Amino acid sequence: MFESANLPHVMTRDEFEAAETRLRELLLDAQFEVAEQRRAAIMVLVNGSDGAGKGEVVNRLYDWLDDHLVETLSYRKPTDEERARPGSWRYWRDMPSKGRIALVIGSWHHRLLRNRALGRLDKNAYDNALEDMIRSEEMLRREGVHLLKIWLHMDDREAQKRLEKLREANGALRRPAVIEWDEIDGGKARARLTDAALEMIEKTSTGNAPWAVVPASDPHYRDAAVGDLLLQTLTGAAEGTPAAPSTQAVATPESALPRPSLVSALDLAKTADRETYSQELRDLQQRLTEATTAKSFRNRGLVLVFEGNDAAGKGGAIRRVREALDPRRFRVHGVAAPSDEELARPYLWRFWRNLPRRGDVAIFDRSWYGRVLVERVEGFAPPEDWMRAYPEINDFERQLGECGYLVVKFWLAISQDEQLRRFQDREAKPFKRYKLTPDDWRNREKWALYEQAMTEMVDRTSSRLAPWTLVEANDKKFARLKVLRTIVERLEA
Amino acid sequence: MFESANLPHVMTRDEFEAAETRLRELLLDAQFEVAEQRRAAIMVLVNGSDGAGKGEVVNRLYDWLDDHLVETLSYRKPTDEERARPGSWRYWRDMPSKGRIALVIGSWHHRLLRNRALGRLDKNAYDNALEDMIRSEEMLRREGVHLLKIWLHMDDREAQKRLEKLREANGALRRPAVIEWDEIDGGKARARLTDAALEMIEKTSTGNAPWAVVPASDPHYRDAAVGDLLLQTLTGAAEGTPAAPSTQAVATPESALPRPSLVSALDLAKTADRETYSQELRDLQQRLTEATTAKSFRNRGLVLVFEGNDAAGKGGAIRRVREALDPRRFRVHGVAAPSDEELARPYLWRFWRNLPRRGDVAIFDRSWYGRVLVERVEGFAPPEDWMRAYPEINDFERQLGECGYLVVKFWLAISQDEQLRRFQDREAKPFKRYKLTPDDWRNREKWALYEQAMTEMVDRTSSRLAPWTLVEANDKKFARLKVLRTIVERLEA
Numbered sequence: 001m002f003e004s005a006n007l008p009h010v011m012t013r014d015e016f017e018a019a020e021t022r023l024r025e026l027l028l029d030a031q032f033e034v035a036e037q038r039r040a041a042i043m044v045l046v047n048g049s050d051g052a053g054k055g056e057v058v059n060r061l062y063d064w065l066d067d068h069l070v071e072t073l074s075y076r077k078p079t080d081e082e083r084a085r086p087g088s089w090r091y092w093r094d095m096p097s098k099g100r101i102a103l104v105i106g107s108w109h110h111r112l113l114r115n116r117a118l119g120r121l122d123k124n125a126y127d128n129a130l131e132d133m134i135r136s137e138e139m140l141r142r143e144g145v146h147l148l149k150i151w152l153h154m155d156d157r158e159a160q161k162r163l164e165k166l167r168e169a170n171g172a173l174r175r176p177a178v179i180e181w182d183e184i185d186g187g188k189a190r191a192r193l194t195d196a197a198l199e200m201i202e203k204t205s206t207g208n209a210p211w212a213v214v215p216a217s218d219p220h221y222r223d224a225a226v227g228d229l230l231l232q233t234l235t236g237a238a239e240g241t242p243a244a245p246s247t248q249a250v251a252t253p254e255s256a257l258p259r260p261s262l263v264s265a266l267d268l269a270k271t272a273d274r275e276t277y278s279q280e281l282r283d284l285q286q287r288l289t290e291a292t293t294a295k296s297f298r299n300r301g302l303v304l305v306f307e308g309n310d311a312a313g314k315g316g317a318i319r320r321v322r323e324a325l326d327p328r329r330f331r332v333h334g335v336a337a338p339s340d341e342e343l344a345r346p347y348l349w350r351f352w353r354n355l356p357r358r359g360d361v362a363i364f365d366r367s368w369y370g371r372v373l374v375e376r377v378e379g380f381a382p383p384e385d386w387m388r389a390y391p392e393i394n395d396f397e398r399q400l401g402e403c404g405y406l407v408v409k410f411w412l413a414i415s416q417d418e419q420l421r422r423f424q425d426r427e428a429k430p431f432k433r434y435k436l437t438p439d440d441w442r443n444r445e446k447w448a449l450y451e452q453a454m455t456e457m458v459d460r461t462s463s464r465l466a467p468w469t470l471v472e473a474n475d476k477k478f479a480r481l482k483v484l485r486t487i488v489e490r491l492e493a
Numbered sequence: 494m495f496e497s498a499n500l501p502h503v504m505t506r507d508e509f510e511a512a513e514t515r516l517r518e519l520l521l522d523a524q525f526e527v528a529e530q531r532r533a534a535i536m537v538l539v540n541g542s543d544g545a546g547k548g549e550v551v552n553r554l555y556d557w558l559d560d561h562l563v564e565t566l567s568y569r570k571p572t573d574e575e576r577a578r579p580g581s582w583r584y585w586r587d588m589p590s591k592g593r594i595a596l597v598i599g600s601w602h603h604r605l606l607r608n609r610a611l612g613r614l615d616k617n618a619y620d621n622a623l624e625d626m627i628r629s630e631e632m633l634r635r636e637g638v639h640l641l642k643i644w645l646h647m648d649d650r651e652a653q654k655r656l657e658k659l660r661e662a663n664g665a666l667r668r669p670a671v672i673e674w675d676e677i678d679g680g681k682a683r684a685r686l687t688d689a690a691l692e693m694i695e696k697t698s699t700g701n702a703p704w705a706v707v708p709a710s711d712p713h714y715r716d717a718a719v720g721d722l723l724l725q726t727l728t729g730a731a732e733g734t735p736a737a738p739s740t741q742a743v744a745t746p747e748s749a750l751p752r753p754s755l756v757s758a759l760d761l762a763k764t765a766d767r768e769t770y771s772q773e774l775r776d777l778q779q780r781l782t783e784a785t786t787a788k789s790f791r792n793r794g795l796v797l798v799f800e801g802n803d804a805a806g807k808g809g810a811i812r813r814v815r816e817a818l819d820p821r822r823f824r825v826h827g828v829a830a831p832s833d834e835e836l837a838r839p840y841l842w843r844f845w846r847n848l849p850r851r852g853d854v855a856i857f858d859r860s861w862y863g864r865v866l867v868e869r870v871e872g873f874a875p876p877e878d879w880m881r882a883y884p885e886i887n888d889f890e891r892q893l894g895e896c897g898y899l900v901v902k903f904w905l906a907i908s909q910d911e912q913l914r915r916f917q918d919r920e921a922k923p924f925k926r927y928k929l930t931p932d933d934w935r936n937r938e939k940w941a942l943y944e945q946a947m948t949e950m951v952d953r954t955s956s957r958l959a960p961w962t963l964v965e966a967n968d969k970k971f972a973r974l975k976v977l978r979t980i981v982e983r984l985e986a
Binding site: 088099388 | 531534574577578579580581582585586588589590591592617620621624625628629632633635636637638834837838839840841842845846848849850851852878881884885888892893895896898
């Protein structure tokens with residue numbers, strides 16, 4: 001869930017000031033529009049790691065907005081009044097009226113996470129609470145309350161350091177009230193907290209109320225990103241889009257925010273050692289054969305997903321995997337435009353029908369992720385449809401996982417230059433020409449849009465059961481080895 | 494959930510034949526419309542008590558529809574093929590394509606109920622499965638698959654008798670494959686089954702895919718009601734209504750179905766014994782005082798809901814309750830048209846803000862049920878809004894229940910004649926005239942619509958935690974005693 005947030009996100013002071021000038025004007029316009037319409041209330045739920053700067057973010061938003069139409073709601077230990085009523089009463093009592101914006105620190109998410117981390121809720125009770133949360137948030141949305149759920153993300157160690165500094169600077173008087181997770185339950189509380197947060201972001205990121213994960217190491221970037229997300233939320237609320245996404249994990253094209261992409265963070269120049277390649281390949285294939293013919297595999301099943309840039313070498317990588325498998329036990333599914341039969345059914349149907357039996361292997365050359373890649377970028381699916389696809393896909397893969405299937409997902413990444421070289425190569429060689437279509441050239445023009453869609457896809461669907469593996473694929477041999485090694489290691493784990 | 498279904502629902506042969514003639518024509522028209530549009534697929538999920546006639550219903554629908562565009566899907570013990578894949582694969586494999594109708598016996602609901610009854614799933618696993626189900630069904634709906642979820646309801650004993658007969662008639666060859674629930678686990682399996690079915694109908698009756706409970710004792714009524722529900726579903730699908738209700742627990746005004754109402758099944762002539770009334774009243778009030786001042790009550794809380802016909806005597810009944818309570822510990826909330834402040838927030842807000850502290854009592858003279866009564870009948874809320882209110886209200890009351898509150902809900906029913914008498918009385922007496930408004934006369938004209946809305950309300954929100962109590966109120970004294978007795982008995986239980 002934090003794949004792209006873990007990349008460095010920085011803004012210089014100049015960049016920030018330019019962004020701020022722009023944001024202030026647009027935010028005020030949008031705020032007054034929402035206030036005049038009185039059709040939607042906005043709740044900005046500022047959550048995240050301790051020390052990531054929740055208070056600072058709220059202060060910044062106060063600076064930018066008209067403060068007559070804003071209120072801060074901050075929840076700490078329940079009061080006597082609150083304890084005497086159901087847990088959600090405190091939030092209901094403070095519900096902002098239509099036209100207004102509430103900035104919330106310590107929302108219902110916070111309390112739930114805390115209770116799970118402290119061991120007051122077991123796994124099942126926590127899961128049930130998450131489901132209740134999904135239904136409540138859906139109800140609020142239908143009643144005109146737009147939620148902007150922000151998760152300020154900061155590396156644990158960095159957050160600790162930042163807290164230390166704050167304490168020194170403020171002295172005992174303004175010591176932030178923070179729980180020392182590492183000291184509770186021999187460190188288990190910290191582990192439960194991290195796991196519970198991941199699960200919450202994964203499961204409660206619905207089409208109508210997705211989490212926006214905001215990297216919080218650099219305060220400039222952090223504040224500008226939150227401002228941008230709020231602007232999108234206000235604009236969506238003013239336009240009355242019925243079920244459109246209010247947020248995105250990454251910035252919009254309109255914003256001035258720097259957009260670190262997952263691909264640009266990869267070292268695409270990685271290469272395989274030419275001398276040992278053949279031997280390594282054979283060894284990995286041997287291990288794959290062993291793992292998939294072992295008796296224990298009969299109760300499992302392997303679902304491999306290959307996505308990536310056009311000409312990134314998916315076919316070649318699949319071939320190296322395929323060679324190691326019993327031909328009776330696998331099938332490769334090339335996913336192109338859906339057939340008439342498939343179009344007449346829910347989009348996941350074409351994949352359900354091709355699920356392998358337990359003990360078998362299904363290789364998907366492109367997959368259900370088309371919904372949030374090509375269908376999103378080309379506009380084949382409206383935003384409300386591809387936004388809800390993230391949780392739907394997570395549900396789907398969770399079903400596979402619970403049934404014993406191992407889902408391994410690859411994104412094969414090449415540089416734009418390398419792609420051009422491969423396209424030209426395909427044009428030149430008659431036997432390769434069939435591999436290149438006008439679509440490939442067209443997709444290439446939308447490189448940045450695909451990269452953005454891919455980044456959000458990885459952020460939203462790299463679940464605990466089925467994480468994505470990004471593969472540096474400028475060197476085909478390197479990519480093949482990495483693909484094989486990943487599968488083998490997941491199988492052997 | 495089975496309040497109105499437990500009333501006798503009968504149709505004569507003549508009535509049935511008239512209904513059939515009408516249904517066949519309309520069903521075929523609607524079916525071809527859906528088939529031509531190819532925009533929606535219909536799944537009719539026929540579930541219910543063993544012996545209630547699931548097979549017969551499917552056969553009847555086959556007779557009425559064009560059978561080229563219909564398919565039956567029947568699920569029994571999973572095959573080897575099916576067991577080798579995730580549980581829902583079998584349903585995905587058979588997914589009907591858009592334009593077609595699938596008649597399903599043994600849907601996912603059936604399997605889940607069975608596993609819960611056999612003890613293969615514990616309570617938590619069952620709850621989680623229900624939540625997964627809600628999300629899957631919501632996804633199907635958004636993908637164009639309209640679900641008509643039918644629950645054929647039959648009294649257990651009647652179903653048993655019917656099965657016996659079927660066995661005798663068919664001999665060993667066509668013996669229905671039925672589980673003898675009473676013989677498993679010393680009868681506990683039967684109890685679990687009943688409880689699990691109630692919970693399922695309550696929790697998975699969402700705005701987009703509500704259960705339709707069909708009384709199945711009389712095959713004529715049963716088949717005509719199912720035909721009518723299917724007609725509504727097809728019409729809704731053809732009109733492409735985005736989130737409108739596809740079904741209703743009771744028949745529509747257009748249909749020829751007899752409509753037993755919950756009120757007409759009451760014996761409104763019941764009266765209190767004049768000689769013992771005062772003593773009984775005093776005794777009950779005394780018990781109420783004791784129960785609400787007991788130490789154990791401090792961790793509880795009492796929420797009383799009074800709904801009913803205009804002039805049914807809610808005020809008088811409330812007064813008799815109020816007299817027994819400590820004035821510091823209760824508040825009466827008269828619910829009229831919402832204020833500006835209330836209109837600017839989710840509709841439940843005005844009730845959340847008035848929740849009592851634990852240990853206190855809140856009396857609502859009219860309540861959140863306005864959403865599914867006056868707002869529905871007067872058209873203040875569109876169908877998609879009042880349909881989703883049933884599960885939302887159940888969620889709300891469940892939160893109260895889990896927090897220790899006792900929710901006791903009354904519908905005070907009087908006859909039309911009695912209401913007229915009371916209205917005229919109010920007109921005649923100057924000090925009562927303020928109690929009568931032009932609205933009261935207008936509502937009176939919509940008597941049948943209110944009765945229908947009330948029946949569906951009771952069916953859909955009489956939950957296990959917060960059941961409705963219907964009060965025969967032509968005799969005010971009788972009503973007051975019944976109200977007090979119900980509260981006292983619930984408190985003492």
